[in-house]
Amino acid sequence: MLQVSIYRYNPETDSEPYMQDVQVDTGGKDLMVLDVLELIKSQDTTVTYRRSCREGVCGSDGMNMNGKNGLACITPLSETVRNNKLVLRPLPGLPVVRDLVVDMSMFYAQYEKVQPFLMNDTPAPAIERLQSPEEREKLDGLYECILCACCSSACPSFWWNPDRFIGPSGLLQAYRFLADSRDTATEERLAKLDDPFSVFRCHGIQNCVNVCPKNLNPTRAIGHIRNMLLSRAT
Amino acid sequence: MVTAVTSMGRSGLYDWMMQRVSAVILLAYFIFVGCVLLNGVDYAAWKALYSQTWMRIFSLLALLSLGLHAWVGLWAVFTDYLTERLMGTTGNVLRFLAQAVSALIMFTYVVWGVQILWGL
Ligand code: SF4
Ligand code: SF4
Ligand code: FES
Numbered sequence: 001m002l003q004v005s006i007y008r009y010n011p012e013t014d015s016e017p018y019m020q021d022v023q024v025d026t027g028g029k030d031l032m033v034l035d036v037l038e039l040i041k042s043q044d045t046t047v048t049y050r051r052s053c054r055e056g057v058c059g060s061d062g063m064n065m066n067g068k069n070g071l072a073c074i075t076p077l078s079e080t081v082r083n084n085k086l087v088l089r090p091l092p093g094l095p096v097v098r099d100l101v102v103d104m105s106m107f108y109a110q111y112e113k114v115q116p117f118l119m120n121d122t123p124a125p126a127i128e129r130l131q132s133p134e135e136r137e138k139l140d141g142l143y144e145c146i147l148c149a150c151c152s153s154a155c156p157s158f159w160w161n162p163d164r165f166i167g168p169s170g171l172l173q174a175y176r177f178l179a180d181s182r183d184t185a186t187e188e189r190l191a192k193l194d195d196p197f198s199v200f201r202c203h204g205i206q207n208c209v210n211v212c213p214k215n216l217n218p219t220r221a222i223g224h225i226r227n228m229l230l231s232r233a234t
Numbered sequence: 235m236v237t238a239v240t241s242m243g244r245s246g247l248y249d250w251m252m253q254r255v256s257a258v259i260l261l262a263y264f265i266f267v268g269c270v271l272l273n274g275v276d277y278a279a280w281k282a283l284y285s286q287t288w289m290r291i292f293s294l295l296a297l298l299s300l301g302l303h304a305w306v307g308l309w310a311v312f313t314d315y316l317t318e319r320l321m322g323t324t325g326n327v328l329r330f331l332a333q334a335v336s337a338l339i340m341f342t343y344v345v346w347g348v349q350i351l352w353g354l
Pocket of ligand 2: 144145146147148149150151152168169172211212213214215216218
């Protein structure tokens, strides 16, 4: 029997959050954490969490498993369970809506700030804007982000200043468009990132790199942005 | 909301650069002083070293770097932990006080250091 401890909070009935202990029969299989949650939900339908694709594509089920953020659907028990114990909490640093569901508005607001779309003021060609294979390659490791918020909610700088520090996820996307050969708004984008908070609150702690379920490296992208700001200023 | 009004240069890049440059100067200074000490100095040699203008300039530079470095670093710490977000308006008051106190301390050290270096 796996010992699971789940963070429970229903603002309509609970005055404060509490941890609920549940025993789960995994049948000796190395299930994914999401499977365990589904087993629990089949017993107690009030347990609340987000999920959709159940294969690490949609980014809905980011949560904190035994202290580390990740996607429940692609985290096998063998990877996270120690001493037969599994502690599930919502992503840290974001307001809890209910149980494992957090309010992502602050996270999305930062994403919106970086204008995550192609900006190009030259007339659009008849068919499409072309890119060489080398130019396209620069976007690898950037475009794959699924906005699960595992990284930003693991970043201390984002916990303290979620309204002013863009956070690893948003900055990875900022760089994704700075690095795109078809985008002509580089200067405009950089000018918006030069304040002491947006980029420079990153202290290189690398929690983001440590948790990203898609194995992306926001810290490296942040380093590239800093270098672009540096060469723009010198 | 935490504002950038008390940051060093309004620009994150500027603060970041200051932090790096002052760190390099401090490192160079401490390595230099460390080497002198390791080679063994007596009072006379120590006094002779510090009576040379270049050494005084180097020391003053290190002192100013320390002040700058501390300002940028503490500003980042204060704007992380002493904020309206974490403790309401008290955060803003506390942060302002903490910044004022650290500015005063750094200013005192710089003036005092100048006095010592030039034996005023
Ligand atoms: S490297 Fe930067 S963005 Fe990543 S967790 Fe650390 S402070 Fe946050
Ligand atoms: S960078 Fe990784 S951890 Fe962060 S939001 Fe994107 S996929 Fe999730
Ligand atoms: S359910 Fe879609 S990423 Fe886990």
